[in-house]
Amino acid sequence: xxxxxxxxxxxxxxxxxxxxxxxxxxxxxxxxxxxxxxxxxxxxxxxxxxxxxxxxxxxxxxxxxxxxxxxxxxxxxxxxxxxxxxxxxxxxxxxxxxxxxxxxxxxxxxxxxxxxxxxxxxxxxxxxxxxxxxxxxxxxxxxxxxxxxxxxxxxxxxxxxxxxxxxxxxxxxxxxxxxxxxxxxxxxxxxxxxxxxxxxxxxxxxxxxxxxxxxxxxxxxxxxxxxxxxxxxxxxxxxxxxxxxxxxxxxxxxxxxxxxxxxxxxxxxxxxxxxxxxxxxxxxxxxxxxxxxxxxxxxxxxxxxxxxxxxxxxxxxxxxxxxxxxxxxxxxxxxxxxxxxxxxxxxxxxxxxxxxxxxxxxxxxxxxxxxxxxxxxxxxxxxxxxxxxxxxxxxxxxxxxxxxxxxxxxxxxxxxxxxxxxxxxxxxxxxxxxxxxxxxxxxxxxxxxxxxxxxxxxxxxxxxxxxxxxxxxxxxxxxxxxxxxxxxxxxxxxxxxxxxxxxxxxxxxxxxxxxxxxxxxxxxxxxxxxxxxxxxxxxxxxxxxxxxxxxxxxxxxxxxxxxxxxxxxxxxxxxxxxxxxxxxxxxxxxxxxxxxxxxxxxxxxxxxxxxxxxxxxxxxxxxxxxxxxxxxxxxxxxxxxxxxxxxxxxxxxxxxxxxxxxxxxxxxxxxxxxxxxxxxxxxxxxxxxxxxxxxxxxxxxxxxxxxxxxxxxx
Amino acid sequence: xxxxxxxxxxxxxxxxxxxxxxxxxxxxxxxxxxxxxxxxxxxxxxxxxxxxxxxxxxxxxxxxxxxxxxxxxxxxxxxxxxxxxxxxxxxxxxxxxxxxxxxxxxxxxxxxxxxxxxxxxxxxxxxxxxxxxxxxxxxxxxxxxxxxxxxxx
Numbered sequence: 001x002x003x004x005x006x007x008x009x010x011x012x013x014x015x016x017x018x019x020x021x022x023x024x025x026x027x028x029x030x031x032x033x034x035x036x037x038x039x040x041x042x043x044x045x046x047x048x049x050x051x052x053x054x055x056x057x058x059x060x061x062x063x064x065x066x067x068x069x070x071x072x073x074x075x076x077x078x079x080x081x082x083x084x085x086x087x088x089x090x091x092x093x094x095x096x097x098x099x100x101x102x103x104x105x106x107x108x109x110x111x112x113x114x115x116x117x118x119x120x121x122x123x124x125x126x127x128x129x130x131x132x133x134x135x136x137x138x139x140x141x142x143x144x145x146x147x148x149x150x151x152x153x154x155x156x157x158x159x160x161x162x163x164x165x166x167x168x169x170x171x172x173x174x175x176x177x178x179x180x181x182x183x184x185x186x187x188x189x190x191x192x193x194x195x196x197x198x199x200x201x202x203x204x205x206x207x208x209x210x211x212x213x214x215x216x217x218x219x220x221x222x223x224x225x226x227x228x229x230x231x232x233x234x235x236x237x238x239x240x241x242x243x244x245x246x247x248x249x250x251x252x253x254x255x256x257x258x259x260x261x262x263x264x265x266x267x268x269x270x271x272x273x274x275x276x277x278x279x280x281x282x283x284x285x286x287x288x289x290x291x292x293x294x295x296x297x298x299x300x301x302x303x304x305x306x307x308x309x310x311x312x313x314x315x316x317x318x319x320x321x322x323x324x325x326x327x328x329x330x331x332x333x334x335x336x337x338x339x340x341x342x343x344x345x346x347x348x349x350x351x352x353x354x355x356x357x358x359x360x361x362x363x364x365x366x367x368x369x370x371x372x373x374x375x376x377x378x379x380x381x382x383x384x385x386x387x388x389x390x391x392x393x394x395x396x397x398x399x400x401x402x403x404x405x406x407x408x409x410x411x412x413x414x415x416x417x418x419x420x421x422x423x424x425x426x427x428x429x430x431x432x433x434x435x436x437x438x439x440x441x442x443x444x445x446x447x448x449x450x451x452x453x454x455x456x457x458x459x460x461x462x463x464x465x466x467x468x469x470x471x472x473x474x475x476x477x478x479x480x481x482x483x484x485x486x487x488x489x490x491x492x493x494x495x496x497x498x499x500x501x502x503x504x505x506x507x508x509x510x511x512x513x514x515x516x517x518x519x520x521x522x523x524x525x526x527x528x529x530x531x532x533x534x535x536x537x538x539x540x541x542x543x544x545x546x547x548x549x550x551x552x553x554x555x556x557x558x559x560x561x562x563x564x565x566x567x568x569x570x571x572x573x574x575x576x577x578x579x580x581x582x583x584x585x586x587x588x589x590x591x592x593x594x595x596x597x598x599x600x601x602x603x604x605x606x607x608x609x610x611x612x613x614x615x616x617x618x619x620x621x622x623x624x625x626x627x628x629x630x631x632x633x634x635x636x637x638x639x640x641x642x643x644x645x646x647x648x649x650x651x652x653x654x655x656x657x658x659x660x661x662x663x664x665x666x667x668x669x670x671x672x673x674x675x676x677x678x679x680x681x682x683x684x685x686x687x688x689x690x691x692x693x694x695x696x697x698x699x700x701x702x703x704x705x706x707x708x709x710x711x712x713x714x
Numbered sequence: 715x716x717x718x719x720x721x722x723x724x725x726x727x728x729x730x731x732x733x734x735x736x737x738x739x740x741x742x743x744x745x746x747x748x749x750x751x752x753x754x755x756x757x758x759x760x761x762x763x764x765x766x767x768x769x770x771x772x773x774x775x776x777x778x779x780x781x782x783x784x785x786x787x788x789x790x791x792x793x794x795x796x797x798x799x800x801x802x803x804x805x806x807x808x809x810x811x812x813x814x815x816x817x818x819x820x821x822x823x824x825x826x827x828x829x830x831x832x833x834x835x836x837x838x839x840x841x842x843x844x845x846x847x848x849x850x851x852x853x854x855x856x857x858x859x860x861x862x863x864x865x866x867x
Contacts, residue, residue: 067811214746389811626848
């Protein structure tokens with residue numbers, strides 16, 4: 001939480017701790033990640049748990065805190081096995097290191113609702129290893145069997161009554177030979193995991209003391225404001241900067257290609273001088289792009305066969321023999337991420353290398369792009385990740401880090417903080433892709449679903465961000481929500497088509513679960529009505545081999561009062577899916593008011609298997625619901641002449657307090673291992689509300705946002 | 715030279731008088747608790763109090779402040795209501811990413827200072843200028859009620 005990190009202090013401390021016997025460091029080597037492939041320095045301090053002689057216990061947290069409370073959740077995994085109160089664990093943000101690679105994503109990334117899933121065994125083992133070594137160190141000092149000692153509440157105790165604190169044992173424990181095998185607690189014995197816990201960061205965040213990227217201060221720091229080409233992909237060919245340079249406080253003007261930056265002694269001076277720049281642009285190939293053209297390109301893309309995601313039986317034949325066949329097309333819009341903290345980055349290029357202080361979900365990517373644009377070799381680029389003022393996938397891209405490095409390179413030895421305006425942020429995003437979906441369903445004489453044919457057409461984010469990863473036309477981030485469909489359908493053909501449309505796209509919370517989820521769950525509702533069946537009953541018939549999905553569906557029907565009478569002008573809609581290893585179902589209840597429709601209540605039933613931090617699971621579902629409502633009701637990004645038409649919260653309006661529905665979250669646990677949580681609340685909001693709109697008005701809406709179909713919500 | 719009163723301290727500053735208060739607080743005074751979200755008074759992340767009233771510091775030039783008293787998130791803890799609001803924020807674990815929360819705490823403190831028993835409608839009306847992109851609204855509402863109740867005791 002300190003605004004100023006003295007350079008190299010953390011690394012130096014870790015080295016000292018590891019080499020000079022300053023305590024115990026526990027880490028586990030992991031295979032080197034392959035997804036991003038940045039060159040990183042060799043593992044010197046591969047560690048999660050540090051116990052210092054002064055009894056300080058620190059989690060070197062390898063995932064970035066962006067609201068999901070990964071600090072407390074990961075600390076819980078360690079604290080549970082180490083037998084210490086999680087509130088006594090200090091958090092230090094990890095640097096870039098191969099040991100911190102996310103095994104589920106192949107790079108040091110916070111995203112994909114994967115932090116707990118990746119860390120579940122790894123960090124409990126780290127905690128248990130520390131515990132075993134502390135016990136061994138004590139047993140060795142006392143010359144007693146380790147089996148007669150226990151580690152609890154920060155002390156190792158012997159049956160004789162002798163005790164030593166973890167800190168007193170840390171040096172000796174650190175010098176023991178490597179521990180190879182530990183036994184983890186039986187979940188029934190957990191005393192902290194799964195219990196009510198406070199967030200470790202609430203007090204700092206309620207007092208303005210949490211340091212986000214935007215808040216970092218370095219001595220002699222300058223500020224930069226960057227005018228970027230109004231058409232994405234364009235370049236600044238020349239600039240008349242005489243007026244800007246004459247303004248007070250201006251230090252330098254730098255053309256970095258995609259835009260021109262003003263460096264000044266204060267942000268306001270930089271911003272005003274930037275507004276005085278006269279730039280000539282080469283707008284590039286996107287200068288005539290429009291939203292209509294994007295949607296037309298996607299529709300055209302549907303003519304391709306694409307790649308097969310999943311196949312069962314013979315869908316084409318079954319459609320031919322079905323008693324009733326339904327066909328539909330669905331479409332989703334472009335969206336901005338709109339994190340409340342605009343993109344920003346503090347960079348210093350000096351003879352020591354390059355230092356980057358920023359809010360990021362992808363420190364390893366930040367290192368790579370900073371190296372590329374500063375000209376400093378990656379091994380000398382140090383990333384100092386800060387609290388993240390909203391990620392939602394936007395900060396998996398590190399364009400702003402590269403920009404800051406390119407700008408700071410112009411003033412060596414001077415730290416420069418690049419701050420985007422809100423308008424910059426809205427217009428220079430990597431947009432949630434637009435998509436186009438074709439669906440066909442066949443019903444038999446009894447109204448059972450016997451054939452399903454599905455195709456999703458969209459842009460591949462993975463092809464842009466991680467070239468070479470997508471094989472055979474199958475982008476794993478485009479198939480989610482389709483490949484993991486939890487319906488037993490005898491004859492099904494599910495395809496995906498990668499169709500680029502000339503605008504950069506980015507991962508947006510829940511990625512394709514929201515795209516496929518809207519199309520498939522909307523269509524399931526259509527099929528249920530076509531079959532003359534209740535939407536719950538229609539789905540239950542397809543869940544014979546889906547026990548967890550069946551339980552959450554039955555439970556949500558009960559919790560939401562499905563089938564019970566509502567006052568006139570109200571209606572319910574339903575949707576369900578599995579995502580990130582977590583099963584869920586959602587009922588949305590809407591109501592007609594004098595001012596338009598209102599989302600009255602969202603009832604979620606969520607089964608993550610194991611709930612590590614239940615209170616923050618509920619918080620994440622609330623948060624996902626808000627992202628889902630942004631996707632559903634009125635938000636969209638539109639393009640005209642290659643320019644993004646929206647700019648700020650006036651024309652990309654985020655949900656406000658008075659618009660919030662009541663949200664009920666019922667948490668059930670099937671056991672096993674924990675599923676992901678950060679994105680789970682998002683994808684079902686749109687289909688559940690669209691299905692409720694149909695129930696209320698008889699209008700079937702197959703494109704988002706609903707406002708585009710004159711379905712206006714308060 | 716402009717003189718500004720912030721959290722009870724009088725400060726002399728060499729700053730262009732049309733500079734928004736937000737950037738004076740953050741860049742000149744090193745008080746980074748007040749956040750930049752939109753620069754247009756639309757999101758409330760930059761909310762501070764000027765003579766007790768919630769004000770969007772991103773669109774308030776310092777020349778408009780004169781001798782009025784500015785209170786920021788760094789100073790609000792020393793008020794009885796501010797401390798109660800922050801204690802309720804802790805208890806209910808309101809924050810997620812936390813970026814908007816300085817502004818939320820300032821808006822909530824101003825609300826309760828003027829209205830010791832806010833209804834849900836009062837909360838909607840006082841808090842709807844403050845965006846929380848993470849969606850902590852239900853907990854903000856609960857924490858405001860909790861703080862108001864705690865102050866009655």
